Amino acid sequence: MAEGLLEIKDLDVGYKTYRGVTSVLYNLNLKVNRNETIGVIGESGCGKTTTMKTINQILPDNAVIKSGEVNFKGKDILNMTEKELVKLRRRNVSMIPQDPTASLNPLFKVKTQMKDVLKYSRQNSEDLDFKEETIKLFNSVALSDPERVYDSYPFQLSGGMRQRVCIAMSLAAPKDLLIADEPTTNLDVTIQDQVLRLIGEILEEMNFSAILVSQALGLVKKFVDKIYVVYGGTVIEIADTEKIFENPIHPYTKGLIESTPKLTGGGFSSGIAGQTPDYIDPPSGCRFHPRCPHHSEDCKTEKPKMREFEKNHYVACWRQ
Amino acid sequence: MAENLIEVKNLKKYFDMEAGTVKAIDDITFTIKENEVFGLVGESGSGKSTTGKVLMGIHPPTEGEISFREHDISISSSGRAKAIKRDMNMVFQDPGGSLNPTKTVLDIVGLPLRIHDMVDGKKEMAKEVYQLLNTVDLDPERFMYRRPNDLGQGEKQAVAIARAIATDPSFVVLDEPTSALDVSIQAKIMNILIDLQDEYNMSYLFITHDLGLMRNIADRVAIMYLGRFFEVADSHVFFETPLHPYTKVLLGSFPTTTKEEEKLKPDLKARGEIPSAMDLPSGCRFHTRCPFKEEKCLETEPELVEVQEDHFVACHLVNGVDDVEYDVEEVEQEEKEFEYDIEGIEMKT
Numbered sequence: 001m002a003e004g005l006l007e008i009k010d011l012d013v014g015y016k017t018y019r020g021v022t023s024v025l026y027n028l029n030l031k032v033n034r035n036e037t038i039g040v041i042g043e044s045g046c047g048k049t050t051t052m053k054t055i056n057q058i059l060p061d062n063a064v065i066k067s068g069e070v071n072f073k074g075k076d077i078l079n080m081t082e083k084e085l086v087k088l089r090r091r092n093v094s095m096i097p098q099d100p101t102a103s104l105n106p107l108f109k110v111k112t113q114m115k116d117v118l119k120y121s122r123q124n125s126e127d128l129d130f131k132e133e134t135i136k137l138f139n140s141v142a143l144s145d146p147e148r149v150y151d152s153y154p155f156q157l158s159g160g161m162r163q164r165v166c167i168a169m170s171l172a173a174p175k176d177l178l179i180a181d182e183p184t185t186n187l188d189v190t191i192q193d194q195v196l197r198l199i200g201e202i203l204e205e206m207n208f209s210a211i212l213v214s215q216a217l218g219l220v221k222k223f224v225d226k227i228y229v230v231y232g233g234t235v236i237e238i239a240d241t242e243k244i245f246e247n248p249i250h251p252y253t254k255g256l257i258e259s260t261p262k263l264t265g266g267g268f269s270s271g272i273a274g275q276t277p278d279y280i281d282p283p284s285g286c287r288f289h290p291r292c293p294h295h296s297e298d299c300k301t302e303k304p305k306m307r308e309f310e311k312n313h314y315v316a317c318w319r320q
Numbered sequence: 321m322a323e324n325l326i327e328v329k330n331l332k333k334y335f336d337m338e339a340g341t342v343k344a345i346d347d348i349t350f351t352i353k354e355n356e357v358f359g360l361v362g363e364s365g366s367g368k369s370t371t372g373k374v375l376m377g378i379h380p381p382t383e384g385e386i387s388f389r390e391h392d393i394s395i396s397s398s399g400r401a402k403a404i405k406r407d408m409n410m411v412f413q414d415p416g417g418s419l420n421p422t423k424t425v426l427d428i429v430g431l432p433l434r435i436h437d438m439v440d441g442k443k444e445m446a447k448e449v450y451q452l453l454n455t456v457d458l459d460p461e462r463f464m465y466r467r468p469n470d471l472g473q474g475e476k477q478a479v480a481i482a483r484a485i486a487t488d489p490s491f492v493v494l495d496e497p498t499s500a501l502d503v504s505i506q507a508k509i510m511n512i513l514i515d516l517q518d519e520y521n522m523s524y525l526f527i528t529h530d531l532g533l534m535r536n537i538a539d540r541v542a543i544m545y546l547g548r549f550f551e552v553a554d555s556h557v558f559f560e561t562p563l564h565p566y567t568k569v570l571l572g573s574f575p576t577t578t579k580e581e582e583k584l585k586p587d588l589k590a591r592g593e594i595p596s597a598m599d600l601p602s603g604c605r606f607h608t609r610c611p612f613k614e615e616k617c618l619e620t621e622p623e624l625v626e627v628q629e630d631h632f633v634a635c636h637l638v639n640g641v642d643d644v645e646y647d648v649e650e651v652e653q654e655e656k657e658f659e660y661d662i663e664g665i666e667m668k669t
């Protein structure tokens with residue numbers, strides 16, 4: 001039996017906005033075992049980053065956690081004191097943020113920012129040669145010119161270089177759980193491959209776990225064991241990676257996989273019809289029903305339960 | 321024959337840093353035609369964004385010429401005519417950093433309209449912005465009065481695209497414009513971009529690491545490595561019969577979702593360290609990572625030559641489509657041994 005590391009239960013999170021409080025995450029459930037890498041996919045604005053920021057408790061001020069549990073090693077993160085949270089972030093959970101530009105401070109050189117990270121995340125950091133450690137990390141994420149990067153301001157680096165600086169920061173002290181929110185959007189495929197393989201090796205060696213959030217389905221397919229598909233703040237399908245691509249069940253998952261542009265050409269699909277839900281007043285029942293070609297009356301009134309469709313393949317849809 | 325919209329000749333852009341000079345663009349020559357999507361792929365840090373920024377006048381070129389409909393624009397943006405500035409726009413790589421966090425979406429998208437006197441008063445501006453948001457698939461009612469910090473990453477990108485097309489420009493640099501969008505919205509936005517291009521006769525410089533996306537949007541594609549172009553060809557030629565070893569390596573590493581795509585991928589993997597942009601290798605700057613390198617590759621830098629109509633390659637070992645002096649299959653075995661090697665090294669670090 002796999003050992004659980006993180007378990008999110010019935011999480012509801014929204015934001016205060018000028019139109020009222022939104023309901024973004026809605027009964028979201030997610031589980032990560034030790035030594036497991038899961039992928040989280042779903043369209044822009046479906047709540048992926050919100051979920052990840054809840055785990056690390058770095059949500060913006062206007063966020064409202066309404067209910068739910070986020071159990072990490074059996075302890076609910078939502079009930080932790082500030083002191084416990086600081087420890088959690090420094091020792092247990094690290095995050096590669098989605099927007100590398102926004103998460104690096106534009107006013108400080110990379111070396112200053114790396115030093116801070118090393119100082120707080122490593123034990124016995126007084127004896128550390130910060131420069132040497134940093135250069136080593138930069139080499140491991142395939143940054144050429146590590147010395148120059150070390151001495152640069154963020155704006156003097158290319159998008160992919162900034163992203164690798166963020167990755168290096170998150171790997172400065174490997175932790176039980178690595179959350180990677182779109183970690184490679186700015187990297188070319190060869191470096192992408194190299195960096196993700198490196199992360200994979202670290203995870204395996206240390207018996208750690210990871211959550212990879214990405215729109216790049218090809219990439220997810222290559223690197224994760226299990227996929228969670230999120231729509232409108234809730235999980236609608238879970239399966240082993242191969243299964244999702246071979247046999248997607250939920251109409252939304254199908255639409256997503258069909259929309260991937262192919263190396264073989266053939267133009268763009270029309271995408272999934274309709275817009276993402278308005279979180280102020282989200283659709284009743286199944287949140288996907290207004291966009292679903294197969295919906296019927298019960299889809300409008302009741303939220304579909306997650307049930308096992310086949311072994312290791314779960315789906316929340318009334319029509320399946 | 322389509323007219324040339326942008327002509328770039330022997331363009332160089334160097335950045336002087338304390339540690340040395342970074343040759344971000346090191347002598348590139350190309351044209352973008354009217355109504356064309358010109359794609360740019362390549363190594364991270366190879367100079368793609370810098371190329372876009374130099375065309376936009378954000379950085380003045382170190383050397384070389386750029387013209388736009390035959391007007392010289394080899395200068396920074398402040399020296400350019402207002403009409404030209406209105407006609408060129410850019411969607412920046414990191415959507416977050418390019419949007420003013422203190423402004424609402426309405427003001428952000430409306431700003432270029434105001435600067436270029438294209439609207440009369442707030443009300444008309446709001447009307448225009450309403451339409452633009454609809455165009456990029458953002459519900460105006462919900463998004464008009466929100467600020468960048470309250471938006472998801474993909475929503476920010478959609479706002480940046482709306483802003484870039486606000487003034488009906490003829491030319492737009494799209495730097496990873498959909499990297500944060502899911503494939504479904506991406507497909508919608510790509511269709512919108514293609515429609516806009518047809519309808520208003522626009523041209524794009526399109527930069528992306530997503531080769532699947534590139535295959536489906538670009539008319540022509542160039543591949544860049546450490547500031548130089550290695551291969552330029554029509555999109556289908558580029559993807560189906562690439563000639564430069566680096567192009568093959570890049571295509572070979574692309575993660576795909578279907579078996580048909582797998583078949584199209586050359587069987588070459590990346591190897592070696594990426595050289596420093598401040599201390600370039602001698603001869604062909606790719607030789608340190610090329611499985612086929614020969615004596616001459618270490619000595620002289622290959623020029624970009626036309627090996628068949630509209631297909632340009634910069635490689636000593638490629639003299640024509642049928643005259644390629646290297647053999648991919650031959651290195652496959654070697655490649656396998658090499659894989660073990662890398663694994664050995666990685667275990668140690």
Ligand SMILES: Nc1ncnc2c1ncn2[C@@H]1O[C@H](COP(=O)(O)OP(=O)(O)OP(=O)(O)O)[C@@H](O)[C@H]1O
Nearest residue numbers: 015044045046047048049050060470471472473474
């Ligand atoms: N600070 C905030 N205030 C109000 N609404 C917010 C805030 N941050 C995010 N949202 C909204 O919450 C929803 C979910 O956002 P989130 O960033 O979690 O999406 P995502 O799945 O990560 O999307 P993407 O793929 O675009 O990064 C979006 O509709 C977004 O507009």
Ligand SMILES: Nc1ncnc2c1ncn2[C@@H]1O[C@H](COP(=O)(O)OP(=O)(O)OP(=O)(O)O)[C@@H](O)[C@H]1O
Nearest residue numbers: 156157158159160335344364365366367368369370
């Ligand atoms: N303002 C600047 N000052 C100094 N160096 C710079 C500046 N802007 C870019 N560079 C350097 O120029 C090189 C090319 O950067 P550029 O941003 O054009 O790369 P890119 O091809 O867009 O990469 P990516 O795919 O990672 O976005 C990099 O080595 C970068 O560090």
Ligand SMILES: [Mg+2]
Nearest residue numbers: 048049098473
């Ligand atoms: Mg996100």
Ligand SMILES: [Mg+2]
Nearest residue numbers: 158159369413
């Ligand atoms: Mg770039």
